[in-house]
Amino acid sequence: MRVSQRTEYGIRAMIALARDFDDVVSIKELAEREAIPEPFLEQIMADLRRAGLLKSTRGPYGGYRLKSAPDEITVGRVMEILEGTLSPARCASGCARQRGCSTRSVLDRIERSITETLDDIYLKDLIGDTVDE
Amino acid sequence: MRVSQRTEYGIRAMIALARDFDDVVSIKELAEREAIPEPFLEQIMADLRRAGLLKSTRGPYGGYRLKSAPDEITVGRVMEILEGTLSPARCASGCARQRGCSTRSVLDRIERSITETLDDIYLKDLIGDTVDE
DNA sequence: CTTATCCTTACTATTTTAGTCAGGTTTAAA
DNA sequence: TTTAAACCTGACTAAAATAGTAAGGATAAG
Numbered sequence: 001m002r003v004s005q006r007t008e009y010g011i012r013a014m015i016a017l018a019r020d021f022d023d024v025v026s027i028k029e030l031a032e033r034e035a036i037p038e039p040f041l042e043q044i045m046a047d048l049r050r051a052g053l054l055k056s057t058r059g060p061y062g063g064y065r066l067k068s069a070p071d072e073i074t075v076g077r078v079m080e081i082l083e084g085t086l087s088p089a090r091c092a093s094g095c096a097r098q099r100g101c102s103t104r105s106v107l108d109r110i111e112r113s114i115t116e117t118l119d120d121i122y123l124k125d126l127i128g129d130t131v132d133e
Numbered sequence: 134m135r136v137s138q139r140t141e142y143g144i145r146a147m148i149a150l151a152r153d154f155d156d157v158v159s160i161k162e163l164a165e166r167e168a169i170p171e172p173f174l175e176q177i178m179a180d181l182r183r184a185g186l187l188k189s190t191r192g193p194y195g196g197y198r199l200k201s202a203p204d205e206i207t208v209g210r211v212m213e214i215l216e217g218t219l220s221p222a223r224c225a226s227g228c229a230r231q232r233g234c235s236t237r238s239v240l241d242r243i244e245r246s247i248t249e250t251l252d253d254i255y256l257k258d259l260i261g262d263t264v265d266e
Numbered sequence: 267c268t269t270a271t272c273c274t275t276a277c278t279a280t281t282t283t284a285g286t287c288a289g290g291t292t293t294a295a296a
Numbered sequence: 297t298t299t300a301a302a303c304c305t306g307a308c309t310a311a312a313a314t315a316g317t318a319a320g321g322a323t324a325a326g
Binding site for chain 2 (some may be wrong): 308313314315317318324326
């Protein structure tokens with residue numbers, strides 16, 4: 001149950017933007033700072049923007065910034081966007097297996113626990129963790 | 134951050150054995166009950182046995198049973214064994230990135246949260262969830 | 267000694283991941 | 297109004313992981 005590289009990059013980028021909350025930061029700058037392949041980060045940032053977590057400005061001196069404050073964005077939300085879902089379960093929505101499906105109830109329960117955990121960690125809480133040198 | 138089919142099967146099998154704690158259950162029986170491909174389940178059970186969670190008996194009337202009581206085995210432990218690790222982080226042990234690695238501290242923190250959560254759910258807690266029909 | 271069961275290793279098709287690439291769009295500034 | 301810096305998009309690809317399958321060996325009950 002591993003977090004993809006993609007998600008890891010996304011979380012790190014979001015934390016970097018949280019640290020620099022007042023500035024617009026370009027992908028190039030971000031990619032260098034966090035040692036992330038630039039075109040890959042570009043995709044990731046686009047997803048986060050489409051999901052409503054980022055604002056972008058185009059053109060020279062453009063870049064990204066957080067749309068909300070670091071104490072309003074959870075790691076759970078970031079992961080949900082980048083992983084597609086946080087659900088470890090299989091039969092998400094239209095599953096044929098209905099009542100009493102053991103997979104469903106058990107993994108749903110595990111999922112709820114993980115989700116609650118991740119929804120309690122805010123970007124703000126993670127800013128201090130890093131040194132980046 | 135999805136749980137693999139393999140792990141899902143393993144968890145379900147463990148719960149089934151927890152329900153049937155006093156009996157020895159064969160892979161064939163388990164596979165039928167839980168609708169899991171038999172030879173695949175065979176591999177999974179072998180891993181859980183090697184890790185010390187199951188006892189096996191060979192020959193006719195043989196099969197598997199839990200080595201410890203359902204209130205002593207956590208979902209976290211089962212997942213740890215089947216997923217290889219529970220760590221969502223990348224640079225597990227011999228990573229070159231040392232002090233102040235942002236990846237490390239942030240994902241480590243997330244990992245701790247998830248691990249704590251999963252280590253608090255026991256097989257016993259999950260027995261009642263199922264109907265299996 | 268036969269059969270049910272565990273046990274192990276090797277193989278394979280499919281899917282996912284982690285990118286790359288090529289080009290288009292917007293906008294600040296010269 | 298031209299240039300260039302940035303965002304934006306979709307298509308492509310190599311490598312790894314996943315979800316099995318296959319084949320046969322070891323053990324023990326009857």
